[in-house]
Amino acid sequence: MKQTVVIAGLGLIGGSLAINLKQTTDHHLIGVDVNKKTLDYCLMNGIVDKATTDFVSAVVEADFCIIAAPVSKAIELVDQLKNIEFKKPIIISDVSSVKSPVMDAARSLPSEFVTFIGGHPMAGSHKKGITAAKGHLFENAIYVLTPFEPCLEEKVEALKELLRGTNSNFLILEPKEHDEMTSVISHFPHLIASSLVHQAKNWQETHAYIPTLAAGGFRDITRIASSNPGMWQDIFFHNRKGMSHLLSDWITEMKELKNLLDTGDKVSMYHYLEQAKEYRDGLDSKKKGAIPAFYDLYVDIFDQPGALLQVVELLAKAEISINNIEILEIREGITGVLRLSFKDKKDQKRSKEILDTKGYETMIEE
Numbered sequence: 542m543k544q545t546v547v548i549a550g551l552g553l554i555g556g557s558l559a560i561n562l563k564q565t566t567d568h569h570l571i572g573v574d575v576n577k578k579t580l581d582y583c584l585m586n587g588i589v590d591k592a593t594t595d596f597v598s599a600v601v602e603a604d605f606c607i608i609a610a611p612v613s614k615a616i617e618l619v620d621q622l623k624n625i626e627f628k629k630p631i632i633i634s635d636v637s638s639v640k641s642p643v644m645d646a647a648r649s650l651p652s653e654f655v656t657f658i659g660g661h662p663m664a665g666s667h668k669k670g671i672t673a674a675k676g677h678l679f680e681n682a683i684y685v686l687t688p689f690e691p692c693l694e695e696k697v698e699a700l701k702e703l704l705r706g707t708n709s710n711f712l713i714l715e716p717k718e719h720d721e722m723t724s725v726i727s728h729f730p731h732l733i734a735s736s737l738v739h740q741a742k743n744w745q746e747t748h749a750y751i752p753t754l755a756a757g758g759f760r761d762i763t764r765i766a767s768s769n770p771g772m773w774q775d776i777f778f779h780n781r782k783g784m785s786h787l788l789s790d791w792i793t794e795m796k797e798l799k800n801l802l803d804t805g806d807k808v809s810m811y812h813y814l815e816q817a818k819e820y821r822d823g824l825d826s827k828k829k830g831a832i833p834a835f836y837d838l839y840v841d842i843f844d845q846p847g848a849l850l851q852v853v854e855l856l857a858k859a860e861i862s863i864n865n866i867e868i869l870e871i872r873e874g875i876t877g878v879l880r881l882s883f884k885d886k887k888d889q890k891r892s893k894e895i896l897d898t899k900g901y902e903t904m905i906e907e
């Protein structure tokens with residue numbers, strides 16, 4: 542059935558969701574933005590069916606609404622929802638990088654017709670605005686959902702179904718847990734990246750060749766400092782307690798490192814660097830640590846021609862789509878381990894059953 546979806550905020554993230562929904566569903570899409578040029582661009586490029594600056598009138602006719610404005614504006618939009626008399630059920634979500642303040646604002650929404658489920662697709666870019674939007678932006682990304690407790694399972698499933706075409710991997714988290722983890726792996730690194738750029742800029746005053754010498758390492762670690770300053774200022778502000786806490790921890794750790802340098806403690810410095818390398822290498826090989834493995838199935842396969850194809854074919858015949866495939870470990874002539882990632886638990890379980898009956902050794906990590 543054709544449903545109406547409102548996307549409020551048609552920038553990088555909202556625009557990408559709108560393009561994706563247009564490509565993967567036949568829902569009626571209403572785009573809301575405060576920027577008239579953005580709305581014109583969306584209409585001209587067929588990204589939305591209707592474009593308006595009037596959030597409230599758009600939302601009353603919708604079955605779904607995704608708020609994709611900057612965090613401060615998202616909170617204001619949630620506040621506006623409190624004055625609306627909803628006449629039919631609606632699922633409202635957002636995409637904000639910080640979840641607790643948005644969830645706090647949404648807690649007092651009229652609950653008879655409104656289900657609010659926080660959201661955060663964990664993919665993006667350093668660009669902003671509709672012209673940077675891409676329908677495939679969230680492919681294979683983690684998409685965090687933070688429903689209130691209790692929340693009807695069918696509502697969460699309905700939101701996942703709407704977003705199915707993004708091909709992202711959903712992860713349900715508590716808002717506080719989300720904010721703590723994203724502080725560590727996203728927000729705080731951004732602060733450090735910006736501070737490293739400032740350091741280089743200051744040194745350039747006395748060392749003119751600094752930009753010429755800025756090589757791969759500096760560029761890698763500071764890439765994110767080129768992102769949208771307005772967005773990050775907003776994120777830092779709404780997560781400032783967590784950020785300040787991490788900064789205190791970091792200053793303590795930097796003091797310890799300074800001490801290792803000042804006392805010439807080469808052994809401890811080696812261990813510090815070695816432990817960092819081990820953890821960092823582990824993040825890439827097993828995708829463990831910072832973000833837990835998700836709907837993965839491990840399959841033992843033999844190193845022989847066609848082994849991978851056989852597994853893929855068996856699942857394709859059952860119309861199960863695989864989100865990601867990784868060969869974790871394979872040595873010549875010996876078995877290797879295949880890590881298959883699925884969009885949900887159902888596909889993960891069905892795949893295990895199919896492969897088990899064909900004699901494969903499979904394992905789901907608890």
Ligand SMILES: NC(=O)C1=CN([C@@H]2O[C@H](COP(=O)(O)OP(=O)(O)OC[C@H]3O[C@@H](n4cnc5c(N)ncnc54)[C@H](O)[C@@H]3O)[C@@H](O)[C@H]2O)C=CC1
Binds near residue numbers: 553
């Ligand atoms: N940029 C990124 O890499 C990621 C951003 N996010 C989150 O997504 C949200 C949006 O970020 P971006 O799309 O990157 O920003 P953006 O700057 O590209 O787009 C924001 C859009 O919201 C519109 N807007 C501002 N106030 C509005 C209002 N009151 N009503 C309706 N529209 C309004 C702006 O005109 C603009 O089109 C933020 O909350 C951010 O934390 C989440 C994941 C990744």
Ligand SMILES: O=C(O)C(=O)Cc1ccc(O)cc1
Binds near residue numbers: 637638664665666727
């Ligand atoms: O570009 C990158 O590396 C990012 O980290 C993008 C990003 C920015 C903000 C988010 O809340 C999630 C992802």
